[in-house]
Amino acid sequence: MRLAAVLALAGAAAAVFAAAALPVRAAPDGATLYAKCAACHTKTGAGVPGAFPPLGPDVRTKATTEAGRRYLALVVTRGVSGPIKVGGKPYAGVMPAQGTLDDASVAAVLNHVGTEIVKTGPEFKPFTEAEIAAHRATGTALSAQDVGKLHAAAGGQ
Numbered sequence: 156m157r158l159a160a161v162l163a164l165a166g167a168a169a170a171v172f173a174a175a176a177l178p179v180r181a182a183p184d185g186a187t188l189y190a191k192c193a194a195c196h197t198k199t200g201a202g203v204p205g206a207f208p209p210l211g212p213d214v215r216t217k218a219t220t221e222a223g224r225r226y227l228a229l230v231v232t233r234g235v236s237g238p239i240k241v242g243g244k245p246y247a248g249v250m251p252a253q254g255t256l257d258d259a260s261v262a263a264v265l266n267h268v269g270t271e272i273v274k275t276g277p278e279f280k281p282f283t284e285a286e287i288a289a290h291r292a293t294g295t296a297l298s299a300q301d302v303g304k305l306h307a308a309a310g311g312q
């Protein structure tokens with residue numbers, strides 16, 4: 156019995172060491188990643204009139220439809236260039252693709268925007284890494300201008 160207990164403990168300890176040796180991938184932090192977006196869209200998401208659209212209730216409205224969710228994923232992965240209207244105001248600038256963000260990071264930053272930056276609008280359903288991967292795969296041939304053309308069908312104002 157005693158030996159069995161010792162062996163069991165040794166086994167458990169080995170399992171702990173084995174688990175610790177696995178490469179652990181920390182979940183990306185949406186709040187930290189949002190600093191990239193804040194450079195243009197501002198810290199609060201208010202944006203800059205005529206230049207950088209606000210990240211407001213429009214984002215949550217878009218996130219209620221499949222076309223809108225694809226649009227949001229592609230805006231980040233491919234960039235977007237208008238003319239588009241956000242919150243009723245026209246924008247015709249260029250957002251560069253945020254190419255350094257992997258799928259989990261895109262999901263994390265969009266979820267930060269949908270919950271912490273935007274506090275009003277329809278209920279926000281979080282993005283998963285798998286959902287971003289699927290949308291990214293459908294958009295590999297799209298330019299920022301092409302993504303802009305998806306805006307009309309993406310909902311919002």
Ligand code: HEC
Pocket residue numbers: 188189191192193194195196206207208210213214227230231235236237238239241246247248249250251253264265268303306311
């Ligand atoms: C270099 C400036 C810049 C950065 C950095 C940037 N954006 Fe943008 N973003 C823009 C511009 C400009 C537009 C509008 C494009 C246009 O005028 O056609 C835009 C549009 C958008 C839209 C579409 C809004 C709508 O309702 O259609 C979303 C969503 C968005 N950005 C999210 C983000 C997120 C999330 C990040 C960070 C990962 C980010 N942006 C980083 C400049 C930027």
